[in-house]
Amino acid sequence: MKTRIVLAIARKDALDLWLNKGAMVGLIVPIFLSLVWLFIGAALAGGNSKILVYNPGDSSIATVLSAGQSKSQLVEAGSEADVARAFSSGWRGPSYALGLALPKNLDASLAAGNALFLRLYVDRKQVARPIESSIVASMQAYGRALASPEPPLRVETTVLNEKPGKALDFDVSRLYLALSLLISLMVGTTFMPQILIEEKERKTLRMLMVSPASYGDILAGKVLVVFIYQLVLTGIVIGIQQGYTGQVAGVVLFAFLACLFSVSLGLLLGAAFDTVAAASAVGGTLIFLYMLGGVFVGPLGELLGGSPLSTLSRLIPTYYLADGLVRAARSADASREFLIDLGLSLASVLALLAASFLVLRRRAGAAASS
C-alpha cells in the first residue's frame, strides 16, 4: 500500500463529497437533529434540581445522583439529620429533588463485602418514578462494582409529595445522546457505499486500475476519508448533546467503535451491491433498524425494560454501542453491563469488518474488469 496514492484518493473523495450537495445534506441532518433534540431536552428538563447529600467520606456514589439528572446541583448537608429534615412535611427551607445521607466509610465497607443499607429521599414533584428507578439501579451498580457478593447495597426510598408534579423530570438528554450517536452513523453507512459504487457506475474504477493505484490503495483512501467524516460528525453530535461527561475515555471509546461499525457496514454494502440505488435502499432500512437499538437505551430502556420491543432491541448491535456510550457518560463505571456492551460492540465491529473483507476479496477481480 502506497501512502501517497492512498492520500491522493482520500483527498479526491473528500473534495468530491464536499461538492456533492446530497452528501452535504446527509452531514447536516444529524447535527440539525441533535440541536433540535438539545432544545427539546432543555424544554422538557425544567429548571435546576438540587440534591442534598451528606457525604463525610467523599464517596463517588454522590455523583451517581447527579448523573441521573439532566440539570442538577449537589448541595452538601451538615449531618444525616439535616437531610431527613429537608424531606419532612413541615420543612420550610429550600426544596431538594433528592436527598442522601452516606456513612463515613461507605466505599471501604462495600469493598469489604458488608451488606449496607442506604435511604434515598425523593421529591416526587421533581423526580419521576423512572428516573428514581434509574438512580437506584445506578447506586446498586456502583456497589456491585466495588464488591461481591450481591446485593452489597440495599437502597430504600422515602418519597415526599407522592402526587407527581407537572414537570417531566425525565433524563431526556441521555435518550437523545443515544439517538444522536446512532443517527450520526448514517454518514458512514451511506457515504461508504456511495463513493465505492460510484467508481464502478462512472467507470472511473477502470481508470484507477490502469494507474499506479492498487485496489487496496483505492479502498484504503475511501475508508480513510469516510472514517474521518464520520469521526468528526459523531464527535460534534456528542458534543452538542453534552455527552463528554462521566468517563470521557469510555465515551470516546464507544464513539470510536460506533464509527468503525458504521464504516464497516458501509464497506459491506459497497462491496455487495453494484448500484448506489440498491445500496441506498438496503442502507436506509439498516439505518432504521439500528436507530431502534438506541430508543431502548438509558432511562427509556429502564422504564420499558421487559417489553417485547425492548428485548428485541437487544438483538441489534447498535443497542450495545449506544448503551455503552450512555453508561460511560453517566459514570456507570466498570459494571458488568458496561463490559458486556464493550465486548458485544467490539465483536459486532470485527464481524462486520471480516464480512466486508471477505466480500471485497471475492469481488475485487470483477470490480477491476467491470
Place this chain on the structure above:
Amino acid sequence: MASLAIEAEGLVRRFGKRTAVDGISFGVGQGEIFGLLGPNGAGKTTSLRLLTGLLRADAGRARVAGREITASDPSTIAKFGVVFEEQNLYDRLSARENLRFNCRLFDLPLSRADEALALVGLADRAKSPAGSLSTGMRQRLLIARALLHRPEVLFLDEPTRGLDPIAAREIRTLVEELRREGATILLTTHLLDEADQLCGRLAFIVDGRIVAEGSPRELKLAHGRRVLSVLVAEEEGERALELGMDDAASAQALSGLFADGRIRSIHSQEASLEEVFVEMAGRRPD
C-alpha cells in the same frame, strides 16, 4: 518497421462459453497509429483491455513498450495511457482537479495538469466542473488525462463515439497532431472513414479474430475491386459503365470504346475500406 511498441501474440479471452478474443496476434511499431476495426461486439474493447492489463488473457501474451502485460504492474502502467470508451470523469470536480488527481497518482508535478489542458485547448475551462463540459470537451479532457504522464503508447477506445461531426473532427485533428509528435497509438473504432484517415495500419477484427491486416491502401488494393467509371456516348444521350481494372474482358471492351471514340469521361475508382470490410467479414460494420 521500427521496433514494436505493442505486441500481441495469440491472445485468447473467454467469458463463459463465449470466446470474445480468439487468438489475435499483431504488432504496432513505434510512432505508428494502428487501428482495430470491427463491428460492435467483435472483440475490439476486450482486446484493448487485455493489452492494458485490465483483463487477464486465458492464453497468449501481450507486450507494451517492451514490458510483458501480466497484471497491473505500476512500472508498465506508466508506459501507456488509456482513453476509455466511456467518458469516465469525476463530474463534480473541475477539469483541472480531474487532472491534478492523476498527477498525484503518478507522482507528477501539479503544473503538468495546466500544460495538458493547454495542449488539448481547454486552458480556459480549467475551473469548470467536468460535468458541465460538452461531450467533445470531455473527450479532449480524457485525452489530456491519458497524456499527463507522457506515455510511450496511447490506447484510444472508440475516441469519437457519440461526438457530433465538429467535435469528432477536433479529436481526429488532435490524434494527428500526436502522431506528428511521434506517439504510438492503438485505436479501436467501428468508423471506417476515421480509420482510413488516421491509421497507418489496421486490422479487421470479426468475432474475436483478425480477418485482415495491413495499411488502408494495401487492404484496398488486395481485397477491393478496382474499377473504371466510364461515360459513353449513345445515339440518344449517354450511358455510365463500370469496368473492372483487373479482368481481360473489361480491357477489351475499353479498347473498343476508345477505338469508336465514344468515351466522354473516364475515372479510376479505388475500393473503399467498407467494401473491403464487407468482402472480408461478410457483413457491414454497425
